[in-house]
Amino acid sequence: MISIFKTLREGVQLLAVVMLIAFGGSQAVHAAGLKIAMVMPGPISDNDWNSVGYNGLQAAAKALGAEVAYSENVSDADAERVLRDYASRGYKLIFAHSFSYGDATLNVAEDFPDTTFMAGTAKELAPNVGSYSNPDYQGAYLAGMLGAGASKSKTIGWVGGMPAPNMLANFHAYEAGAKAMVPSVKVLHSFIGSWFDPPKAKEAAIAQVEQGADVLSAQGVGVIDAANARNVFALGAMTDQNHLGPKTVLTSVLWDLGPLITAVGKAVEDKTWTSQNWSFGIPEGAVRLADFHGLDAGVSSDVLTAVKAKFDAIKSGAFTVPLDTSNAD
The missing domain is CATH 3.40.50.2300 (Response regulator)
Structure with missing residues (x-):
């Protein structure tokens, strides 16, 4: 009887996952996978740097089946505390999405050697700290x-x-x-x-x-x-x-930061990640010009x-x- 209920339960769980994926759910298969966090200096609604970070994070969540979390409007003074909180909660890949978070990232990374950190346009790297640049x-x-x-x-x-x-x-x-x-x-x-x-x-x-x-x-x-x-x-x-x-x-x-976050996440999962500067631009399809919306007529x-x-x-x-x-x- 127990095995029957176990089989039924697993079948229901599998069906739920399939339905969530089919209807675009981003939380469908993250429970047992990689946990990724991002800390941002401004609002995710800015249609700018922070929106790009948030959108890229969500795209990676879908591509990898990862659990993701983010914090917005984080000041430089508070960055170390927020980064440390994510690391202590088991997020194994953390993006510090600001040039000004470099020192905070290095400080936290030293205490969490098994966590991978990615610092936006960082000046310094460490064995578990990489950098990513915006080749716009x-x-x-x-x-x-x-x-x-x-x-x-x-x-x-x-x-x-x-x-x-x-x-x-x-x-x-x-x-x-x-x-x-x-x-x-x-x-x-x-x-x-x-x-x-x-x-x-x-x-x-x-x-x-x-x-x-x-x-x-x-x-x-x-x-x-x-x-x-x-x-x-x-x-x-x-x-x-x-x-x-x-x-x-x-x-x-x-x-489009999605391809880069996805590639970094995959490398962390595969244990092939190395400390370096990651940069995805026009050749990788991550940078391009938007539609002209008819204004090119002028x-x-x-x-x-x-x-x-x-x-x-x-x-x-x-x-x-x-x-x-x-x-x-």
Whole structure:
């Protein structure tokens, strides 16, 4: 009798798993699998850096059948406590999704040698600490080409948060792409000194418009608000941000973190993970330009053709976008 009930119970459990998978459930098969956590500096609703982290985490949960958890709006001062809490609760793969969490990650990793940590654009690694970078600078080169080609004033702008390596790479690539398209173009830039300060980002962007910029690279929340207010083009970042400015967001540089988190998780499960920098960009299908939503009608076909050709060259390996993380003038 016991064996009959056991068989029935297992059958019901299996059916539940199959139904959850069939209807898109992300919690279907995680109970006995890998546990992955992510700690983020801002809200998952920002349509930017934190949204990308959250979406990538959810994609990996489905691909790996992993249990996932996350914490948003975690300050630098609180990062070590949150990371330590996840490690103590058995999460074996933890993503510290901020450049500024590097020290906290190293401190916690030392006490949990059997846990794998991935720190966003970390300066230092450890035996159980790897890094992952956002190679959206590859897309930024294309955005610079597009921005310079679409600009009527031949002055374009770029507004970012902190001068971290990934932000510097993004700016330099944007400028390089712009000058490759229009050598005489003027590229303005501002670092607002914060990863999330929409009013300050908007203010910096408006200041650039007042200096003649008619295309803005939105590397922070608030820039698109400025574009909407001043009726200039914006180039979104991380996610398709056209819904934030249907008449102004020409396109966006997309970053899909799902493939990278999935690959790292698989390596942890297979015990093949090594401490290194992981980077998935255009060649891996993780970085691309979003749909133009009809706004490309206002851009020269020659510009669009040149941008598409450069994207294809980057994807095939025929062209490599320079990685420049030097300080911006």
